[in-house]
Structures are given as C-alpha cells and as structure tokens.
Amino acid sequence: MDAERVVVVGRFQPPHLGHLHLIRQALYLAREAIIVVGSAQESHTLENPLTAGERVEALKLMLEEELGEDFCRRVAIIPVADIAMNKVWVQYLRMLLPRFDAAISGNELVLMLFEDMGIKTYKPELYKRDSCSGTRIREMAAKGGDWESCLHPRVRDFLGKIGFEERIRRLSG
Ligand code: NAD
Numbered sequence: 788m789d790a791e792r793v794v795v796v797g798r799f800q801p802p803h804l805g806h807l808h809l810i811r812q813a814l815y816l817a818r819e820a821i822i823v824v825g826s827a828q829e830s831h832t833l834e835n836p837l838t839a840g841e842r843v844e845a846l847k848l849m850l851e852e853e854l855g856e857d858f859c860r861r862v863a864i865i866p867v868a869d870i871a872m873n874k875v876w877v878q879y880l881r882m883l884l885p886r887f888d889a890a891i892s893g894n895e896l897v898l899m900l901f902e903d904m905g906i907k908t909y910k911p912e913l914y915k916r917d918s919c920s921g922t923r924i925r926e927m928a929a930k931g932g933d934w935e936s937c938l939h940p941r942v943r944d945f946l947g948k949i950g951f952e953e954r955i956r957r958l959s960g
Contacts, residue, residue: 789907790817791817791818791887792887793816793817793888793909794823794891794906795820795821795822795823795891796823796825797825798825798829799842799846799921800834800925801836801845801942802845802849803920803921803937803942804937804939807849807939808913808919809891809893810850812891812912816909817889820862820863821862821863821865821884822862824865825867827866829869831954831958833959836925836955836958845942845945848942849939849942852939853939878904888906888907891909891910891911892908893911915937918936924938928956929955931956934952
C-alpha cells in the first residue's frame with residue numbers, strides 16, 4: 788500500500804457507482820479512507836439536492852453492503868462545510884479530520900490544493916463516466932429519464948424513500 792490514510796472528497800449528490808469505484812481504488816492505495824462529504828452546508832438546490840446527513844446515510848448503506856467488515860475497520864465518513872478561502876482549505880481539513888497522507892480525486896482544484904500542501908495525490912480511473920455522473924443523474928431525475936441505472940440498489944431504495952425525484956422536480960419548477 789502506498790499510503791496510510793487517503794482522503795476522498797466529493798459532494799456525492801447523490802452517491803453513485805462511480806463513487807463506489809473511486810472508494811475501492813482509495814482502499815487499494817491506503818490502509819484507511821476518509822470520505823469527506825463536501826459542501827455539507829448545501830441542500831435543497833438543483834446542484835445540491837441532498838442534505839449532508841442524507842448523503843452520509845446513502846454512502847453508509849452502499850458501503851456497508853459492498854465492503855462488509857472493511858467498512859467498519861477502514862472507512863470514516865465526515866461531512867465538511869465549504870470555506871471561502873481555497874488557500875487554507877487543506878489546513879482546515881487537517882483540523883477536522885484524522886491525520887492523512889494522501890488524497891484521491893478527479894477534480895483538478897482539489898488535486899491542486901492538496902499538492903500545494905505537499906500531500907501525495909492520485910487520479911482515479913473513471914467508471915462509466917458518461918452515465919455515472921452526478922450532473923447527469925440530477926438532470927435525468929428532473930426531466931423524468933432513467934436516472935437510477937448508475938445507482939446502487941440500496942441507494943436507489945433510500946432515494947425512493949426520501950422522495951428524491953419529487954424534490955428535484957419541485958426544485959426545477
Ligand atoms: P463529486 O461528487 O462530483 O465527485 C467526487 C469524486 O468522484 C471526484 O473525485 C470525481 O472525480 C469522482 N468521480 C465522479 N464520477 C466518477 C466516476 N464515474 N468514476 C470514478 N470517479 C468518479 O464532487 P466534487 O465536486 O469533486 O467535490 C469536491 C468538494 O470539495 C465540493 O464539496 C467542494 O465544495 C469541496 N471543496 C471545497 C473547497 C473550499 O471549501 N474552499 C475547496 C475545494 C473543494
């Protein structure tokens with residue numbers, strides 16, 4: 788393993804199978820993964836429809852089924868609100884999270900901020916990028932298309948229970 792503890796940052800709006808692929812890659816690279824549920828202050832908008840608590844719950848449902856015991860032993864999920872200053876964001880994460888020595892992300896801003904602080908970074912291999920994208924899932928839910936095909940069955944059930952599709956449709960007016 789290349790690292791002790793790797794940070795996996797995302798908005799997870801909603802968590803999908805691409806995110807699962809990303810988290811599996813994180814656990815291949817490091818002993819433990821800290822999943823940061825970013826933009827935790829956001830909810831009930833078209834870009835960020837779910838609350839941080841709902842995203843934590845959906846991730847937990849998917850990961851406890853997919854990772855089994857490794858979920859309890861090797862994964863932490865921590866919601867983090869955004870701050871206005873990108874330059875000190877990684878220090879802010881250092882204050883909130885257990886110590887970490889690596890980060891994995893496909894987001895160039897996130898990679899840049901970790902690299903500037905001397906943290907090892909990794910770019911994930913993308914899984915079905917055309918269909919497994921939060922933007923596409925939210926757009927399809929708003930328009931009434933097939934938005935569920937890239938979701939884990941447990942996330943699909945959970946989003947059904949909390950009325951995700953109805954929320955997105957109402958938000959899109
Ligand atoms: P996201 O949920 O869109 O993506 C999360 C991760 O999943 C990314 O690394 C992405 O590359 C990966 N991914 C997406 N689809 C994939 C697929 N099909 N296969 C494999 N991997 C896939 O989240 P994001 O926009 O990258 O989240 C970044 C978060 O960090 C945001 O909440 C942002 O606000 C926060 N942030 C905050 C600050 C600040 O507060 N100043 C600064 C930088 C970033």
